[in-house]
Amino acid sequence: MSHHSSHHSSHHSSHNYQEPEPAGGIVPAIARLPRRTVFKWFVAVAAALQLGDTQVFGAEPIPSVPPLIPPITAKGYGSDPQLNKFYTPGDAWPLTLSKAQRAAAIALADVILPADDLGPAASQVRVIDFVDEWVSAPYPGQLNDRAIILPGLDWLDAEATKRFGALFAALKPEQHKALCDDICFEAKAKEELKAGAKFFSKFRSLASAAYYATPDGWKAIGYVGNVPSLTYDGPPPEVLAKLGVVQTVK
Amino acid sequence: MPIIKAEEATKDYDVIIVGSGAGGGQMAFTLTLAGIKCLMLEAGRAYDPVAETPMFQRNDQAPLLGSQTPDKQFFGFHDATIDGGWQMEAEPYTQASDKPEEQFWWWRARMLGGRTNHWGRISLRNGPYDFKPKTRDGVGLDWPIGYDDVEPYYTKVEQLIGVFGSNEGLENTPNSPDGVLQPPPKGRAGELLAQKHGKTLGIPIIPIHRAVLTQRLDADNLPAKLFPGNAWAQKIVGDAMRLRAACFWATPCGRGCSIGANYQSTTVHLPPALATGNLDIVANAHVREVLLGADGKATGVLFIDKLTGKDVRVKAKAVVLAASSGETVRIMLNSKSTLFPNGIANGTGLVGKNIMDTVGTSLQGQIPALENLPPYNEDGAGGSHFYAPWWLYKEAEKLGFPRGYHIEMGATRGMPGGGNPLPDDLGAGAYGSKYKQEARRYYGSFMGFACRGEMIPNDNCFVELDSTVKDKWGVPVLKWHWKWSEHEQRMCDHAEKTFKDLIGAMGGTVRSVTNGRNRIDPGGKIIHEVGGAIMGTSAKTSVCNGYNQTWDVKNLFLVDGTPFPSNADKNPTLTIMALSWRAGDYIVDQAKKGML
Known part of the structure; x- marks a missing residue:
């Protein structure tokens, strides 16, 4: 496990240790907590989640660090929400990512889903609003994801600070790449970065779930439906030819 | 939709119908168009698909990108189901066993139209074998009726609700009479590819039958076929048919359909039934029991008005239960009297027995041939276009399990969002533009195959x-x-091998993890629960007769899935409607004879 060797003990109530103030002027909550505390908690949660048991939080002795994950007190939308209405993140329940977490998340989402010839960057289609809505939701699946994403974002800033002396959002492209290359593939991540890689995987999944739900995302992936038409013509000739099939419904 | 208050349900009703879905909707349609005065009780709230259906809404316009939650448990946020699911806080149920594999997931929909608002619209006729399964292979139970008894009603239901499909003449997979089915929609890329490779394995993949209008109903001619010589009924039914549009090839059917292009009770059965002036509907009516008179006949129903919490008694000459198998059984068991201490019409103790669901298991494959296809619109009729009916009737003896399954398949370029399009193992760590390229490459290349047995x-x-x-x-x-x-376990073994072969023949690789004996879906997961008060030839061995009429209480009828003595692989809804129409005609006949 990666942590400051100067940190003296394994118990979690020691608050006398103070991280150096990171560059950029934003001081995330994480930086005020003992790093070892954060790491231990993060790794334990990730390991517990790997078991795939939704009840695991009750069963596993995961160290509790309340300031990291504020509890969700909002209610769900209930069993009879209005369906034919346009919702926007924040409508169903309050968003809860901190300013620092949002900054890290916006930067990370744009590293994962940058502007290119397939479409705009994640930040241009409000991807982080959806991720924030997701991790702020009062449902069990989302609460599990919250327990990965929030400390993960905090860890990302801590790791960026450790390696490059700046928060993740303030890193240069090659620094983003260096960090993300180490955590982008859980199967190949180093042991001490497995938890970071698990966070990255979950974040990439949520960010892309949001990105590809938008009209720009549809274009990027090649979805051209959700439009009314008088007839349904099936696959065009070039698709049939590529597959080597013929249309059997006349 | 006009709904009356509980305290206004004081007319002299002929028939009370409990439930407003496929069985109850069909019964209300049949009876009211025959001039019979009906009161329909629905446990959920009133619901109007024309006003409430989320047509064209994108996933980014829904909370949590439209994902499933405990509040919206099936297709997610835009699923038509409201106030329902496998778990409902106000209406719990219990399990006899702690073992997950010995538990039943009981789906309820508490809304006008019930499950018909969100169902898959798959409308398959039972074949002749399916009514006499025990005669064929010695296990299970026969129906007291045969295919020929039900065939005219299958045809009438198909003409009324509109079902697309083709006649392929395959074994125990009945054709409809010429001109009854609507034209099937074109096959999608993955469906055509599966069809081509299925052929090499002897699996016939053909157009499925679904209750979606691929063209407008022929409102000028169909009503006369359904109601010969009855100009009044013809006008009402014709007018209702004219309100329904043909599919405009967008918006998944599971959301319901505001233009009435698919069947749901709320757009097809209830509007004409209400137009007769012979139907009153009370919503939020939680039925507790059927009331019994001293003469052993049902006199009405006791329900709890959920808006006031008060008990309400309503009276009629006959009672029809169509509340879904589980709920109908629950009402019957709770209807205790001196005559029937174990529940109404339960002299045999068979009420609650013989509950069935559909056997479900599925496998997903990734098909390289479907990667990087030129984008084209695959929305189609908002659900599957092709399926494979059971094809191994001749080999039943060799298979080690007696009955069949059909294969449903999902392909694949559906509305994205709400999920990660690129699994981590395929993405191999990709992020940045590489990720976006890989997501585009793999999009539409995953196909799911499901056993429905x-x-x-x-x-x-x-x-x-x-x-x-x-x-x-x-x-x-x-x-x-x-x-x-x-x-059922052996059937799933076979289905899994079939899907592996099919995915392999298509040049693909299996994606999902198979899990031995746990691969079978939990009971109730497929939401096809039937049985519980089966029909039969004798009052000693069954609860009702071949007209869905209980043996013990002559004016009590069960027209949901409850009377099914078997649960063919064919999805039950079309058969529920056909039998309900048939039972309705029988009630009309009995009423004319003064028998009720």
């Missing part, structure tokens, strides 16, 4: 009343007993 009723699958637990309104709840038999 026939379960044989067994002694371990039944319900009873829980002796202590009650729902929010103080009504005793059901306790479920469940255990799949070896027949």
